[in-house]
Amino acid sequence: ASQNLLLLPGDGIGPEIMVEVKKVIAWFNEKGGMSFETDDGLVGGSAYDAHGQSISEEDMAKAMAADAVIFGAVGGPKWDDVPYEVRPEAGLLRLRKDMELFANLRPAICYPALADASSLKKDIIEGLDILIVRELTGGVYFGEPKEITDLGNGQKRGVDTQVYDTYEIERISKVAFELARTRNNKVCSMEKRNVMKSGVLWNEVVTQTHKAGFEDVTLEHMLADAGGMQLVRWPKQFDVIVTDNLFGDMLSDVAAMLTGSLGMLPSASLGAPDAKTGKRKALYEPVHGSAPDIAGTGAANPIAMIASFGMALRYSFEEVAAADMLDKAIANALDKGLRTKDIAAAGEATVSTTEMGDAIVAELDAL
Amino acid sequence: ASQNLLLLPGDGIGPEIMVEVKKVIAWFNEKGGMSFETDDGLVGGSAYDAHGQSISEEDMAKAMAADAVIFGAVGGPKWDDVPYEVRPEAGLLRLRKDMELFANLRPAICYPALADASSLKKDIIEGLDILIVRELTGGVYFGEPKEITDLGNGQKRGVDTQVYDTYEIERISKVAFELARTRNNKVCSMEKRNVMKSGVLWNEVVTQTHKAGFEDVTLEHMLADAGGMQLVRWPKQFDVIVTDNLFGDMLSDVAAMLTGSLGMLPSASLGAPDAKTGKRKALYEPVHGSAPDIAGTGAANPIAMIASFGMALRYSFEEVAAADMLDKAIANALDKGLRTKDIAAAGEATVSTTEMGDAIVAELDAL
Ligand SMILES: CC(C)[C@H](C(=O)O)[C@@H](O)C(=O)O
Ligand SMILES: CC(C)[C@H](C(=O)O)[C@@H](O)C(=O)O
Numbered sequence: 001a002s003q004n005l006l007l008l009p010g011d012g013i014g015p016e017i018m019v020e021v022k023k024v025i026a027w028f029n030e031k032g033g034m035s036f037e038t039d040d041g042l043v044g045g046s047a048y049d050a051h052g053q054s055i056s057e058e059d060m061a062k063a064m065a066a067d068a069v070i071f072g073a074v075g076g077p078k079w080d081d082v083p084y085e086v087r088p089e090a091g092l093l094r095l096r097k098d099m100e101l102f103a104n105l106r107p108a109i110c111y112p113a114l115a116d117a118s119s120l121k122k123d124i125i126e127g128l129d130i131l132i133v134r135e136l137t138g139g140v141y142f143g144e145p146k147e148i149t150d151l152g153n154g155q156k157r158g159v160d161t162q163v164y165d166t167y168e169i170e171r172i173s174k175v176a177f178e179l180a181r182t183r184n185n186k187v188c189s190m191e192k193r194n195v196m197k198s199g200v201l202w203n204e205v206v207t208q209t210h211k212a213g214f215e216d217v218t219l220e221h222m223l224a225d226a227g228g229m230q231l232v233r234w235p236k237q238f239d240v241i242v243t244d245n246l247f248g249d250m251l252s253d254v255a256a257m258l259t260g261s262l263g264m265l266p267s268a269s270l271g272a273p274d275a276k277t278g279k280r281k282a283l284y285e286p287v288h289g290s291a292p293d294i295a296g297t298g299a300a301n302p303i304a305m306i307a308s309f310g311m312a313l314r315y316s317f318e319e320v321a322a323a324d325m326l327d328k329a330i331a332n333a334l335d336k337g338l339r340t341k342d343i344a345a346a347g348e349a350t351v352s353t354t355e356m357g358d359a360i361v362a363e364l365d366a367l
Numbered sequence: 368a369s370q371n372l373l374l375l376p377g378d379g380i381g382p383e384i385m386v387e388v389k390k391v392i393a394w395f396n397e398k399g400g401m402s403f404e405t406d407d408g409l410v411g412g413s414a415y416d417a418h419g420q421s422i423s424e425e426d427m428a429k430a431m432a433a434d435a436v437i438f439g440a441v442g443g444p445k446w447d448d449v450p451y452e453v454r455p456e457a458g459l460l461r462l463r464k465d466m467e468l469f470a471n472l473r474p475a476i477c478y479p480a481l482a483d484a485s486s487l488k489k490d491i492i493e494g495l496d497i498l499i500v501r502e503l504t505g506g507v508y509f510g511e512p513k514e515i516t517d518l519g520n521g522q523k524r525g526v527d528t529q530v531y532d533t534y535e536i537e538r539i540s541k542v543a544f545e546l547a548r549t550r551n552n553k554v555c556s557m558e559k560r561n562v563m564k565s566g567v568l569w570n571e572v573v574t575q576t577h578k579a580g581f582e583d584v585t586l587e588h589m590l591a592d593a594g595g596m597q598l599v600r601w602p603k604q605f606d607v608i609v610t611d612n613l614f615g616d617m618l619s620d621v622a623a624m625l626t627g628s629l630g631m632l633p634s635a636s637l638g639a640p641d642a643k644t645g646k647r648k649a650l651y652e653p654v655h656g657s658a659p660d661i662a663g664t665g666a667a668n669p670i671a672m673i674a675s676f677g678m679a680l681r682y683s684f685e686e687v688a689a690a691d692m693l694d695k696a697i698a699n700a701l702d703k704g705l706r707t708k709d710i711a712a713a714g715e716a717t718v719s720t721t722e723m724g725d726a727i728v729a730e731l732d733a734l
Contacts, residue, residue, distance in 0.1 A: 075561065089561040119491045119600055140507075140529060141562055148564050155533045158568030162507060162527040165518070192616070194442065194456040195508055197515050201525030225616045226656075229624040232599065233486055249559070249592045250617055257596040289593075 002035040003317060006066035008043040008059070011088060012290025013300035014072025020302035020357025021070060021309050024326065027361050032322055043095070044074025044088035054091030063095055068316040070309055071285035076292035096136050099281045101269035102168065103175045104136040104248065106287055108255035111264060113334040117343050118260030125235065125258055131183065132241045132255055133176040134248025136269055138168045141245045164198045164244065169205035171272065176242035177214040186218045186239035190227040190247055202244060224251065231255055256287045263288055263301030263342040266308035268315050282316045284308040298352035301340040303330055306360060329363035369402040370684060373433035375410040375426070378455060379657025380667035381439025387669035387724030388437060388676050391693065394728050399689055411441025411455035421458030430462055435683040437676055438652035443659035463503050466648045468636035469535065470542045471503040471615065473654055475622035478631055480701040484710050485627030492602065492625055498550065499608045499622055500543040501615025503636055505535045506565070508612045531565045531611065536572035538639065543609035544581040553585045553606035557594040557614055569611065591618065598622055623654045630655055630668030630709040633675035635682050649683045651675040665719035668707035670697055673727060696730035
C-alpha cells in the first residue's frame, strides 16, 4: 500500500528546499522500494495570497488524512500587516492544534564536520547530542482569553493565557521518558515553578509520572532561566529536555544555534497513537525559519528539510534502515566538504541549494 | 543629609557577599565623603525561617522608605517544599511589585580580563557591552488568574496570565530609548507577536513611543526566539534590548552567561521618578542567584554584589565619579590577576570571597 505525504512548502526558502526533498522522495520510490504518493498544498503567506487564509479547509482536510505532512517554513515581512487571524503563522498553529501534535521533538546535534561553525568553543559543543521535547498544543500559544481590549483613554490591554492540564503534562513527560530510554536515559524538566502556577503543576506531574513507571530514567528539574544559562555554559550535561510550548520555543532555538548547524536541524511533531490503528498523526519541519532575505538566491541549505523527511521515515513509517541511510548520505556529502553558505567557514567554497540536494541523492546512489 | 540603605542579604551566598559590600560602603563613608546609613533586614528563606513570611511587614516598610535597597539573592533546596505564597522568591516579587520597580536594567558586559572564561569564542564576546531593559512589574509574573484548580478525576489545571497595558509598555520603552541615547543609540524590542496578543500590543506601543519623540534612536523588532538565537550567534549586534518580564528573565540569563562573567554582573530595578521629589525607588541586586551549593565555602564572587552598589551610586545617588571609581577598583583587582573560583581558568590560583572584597577596598585606597 502506498503512503500519503502532504507537502506544504510555505513561504520564503520553503519552496526551494522542498524541491530538494522531492528528489529524495523520488529516489526512495525508484531505488529504495518505497511507494510514497505526494500531494502539494499551500500554507502561510502563500496560502493567504492565494485565498485569504493561512491554510485552506481543503488543505487542512488533506493534512488530517495524510500519513505525514512535510512542512517547509512560513512568514516574512511581506505579510507583516495582514490581520492577526490570517497571519502566516496561524496556518502552522492550526495544523499543530487540529492534528493534535502535542509532542515536538527537536534534536540539537553538532555535526562533526561543522564543529567549527559554532560561536561556541569547539570543546563545548563537539559531539553534542541533545533532544528537546517541547509540548506543542498547549500553554500560552492556545490558552483563552487571548485578546487585545480597548480600555478607553488611549489605553489597550493585551492578554494571553498559559494553561496546562494534568493530562497534557503527563503525556508529554511520557514521550520524554520513553525517548530517554533509547538514548542516555536522562531527562531534565524545565519550568518556572518559582513564578508560575502552571510551572508548579508541571513540576508536580512530571515527578508523579516519573514515579509511576519511569524510575529507571534519571530525572532532574531546572528553572527555565537557569536552563537557558546551562545550555550556553555546558550543553553536554543534557540528554533529553522536556518543557512547555513557550519555553520550548526559546530553549530549542538557543540549543539549535549552539550547534552551529541551524540549517541542518530537523524536527518532528507527533500526535497520540490512534486507538485502532496505532498510527500517529505527524508533521515534519526544519527548525529554521523561512529566511525571506535569502529566498530565491540559491543560498538556502536544504539539509534540515531533507533530514525532516528522514525523521518521517523513522517515526511515521518505521523505515529505520532507510532513515539511517539518508542520515549517512547527508554526513557523506558534508564529509566531502560540500557546504552551503550558512555552514561554510570564511573563504570556503560553497554550493547552491540544488547542488547540495543533488549531492545527497548521489550519495544515496553510492551507498 | 545622610542616605538610607536597606541591606537585604537573603539566602545562600547572599550574606557572604553582602559582608563585602559593607566594607565598600564603609570605605565611601570614611574616605569618600559620603554618609550612608545602613539597616539590615531579612528576605527569602531566611525571613521565612525567622517569621514564616518571605519578607516581614516591618522590612517591607523599611524598603518603601529607604533611598535604595541592596539585595543579595534568595532561594535554595531547603525551601523547596514551603507553600507557594511564602516561598523565598515571593519576597523579591513583593518588593518589585509594591515598590513599583518596573524597569530592570541588566548590563551584560564582557570584562576584558575574563574574555577567555566564556564558553563562546573570544572574538564573539570580546568587548561585548549590551544592556537588557526588562519590564519587571507586569506580564505573566503578576497577571490574574494565577492558580491551580482541581478539575476532579485526578485532573488539575494550572493557569498563569500574561497581561500588558499600553502605559506599562510605553514607560519601559521610554527608559530603553533614553538609555540608548547615552550609549550606542540602538534599541531592539523583542516579543512573540506571531503568537501572543500581548506581543502584538507590545510591538505596536514600542513603535508608537519611538515615533513620538525618539526617532533619533534606531529601533529594531525581533521575535524573542530569534533574539535568543542572535544573542548566541553574534551578540555584539545589540546595544539596548527591551523586552517583557518573562522573556527578559530568559534572555538576560542567556546574555549574562555569554559574557563568562556571571558572577560579575549587577542589576538595577527602578521605579518612576516621584512627582514631587524626582527620586526613584530602587533595588540593586546581582544577576546571579543564591548558589546554595557553594554557600559557606568562601568560593562566592562578591563582584556582582559590589558592582550592584556601584549602580546604586550611579542611578540613585548621582555619584557618577564614585561609581566610576568603584568600577575602576574592580577592574584593577582583576587586572592584577585576582580570581574567585568561578572566573579562574583551569589551574589558575584563586582567592576567597573575603580576599576579593578586601582587594577591591585596597584598590579604592590606591586610586
Ligand atoms: C512560526 C512560529 C509560530 C513557531 C512557534 O513559535 O512555535 C516557530 O518559532 C517554531 O518554533 O516552530
Ligand atoms: C528569583 C526569581 C523570582 C527571579 C525572576 O524570575 O525574576 C530571578 O530569576 C531573576 O531573574 O531575578
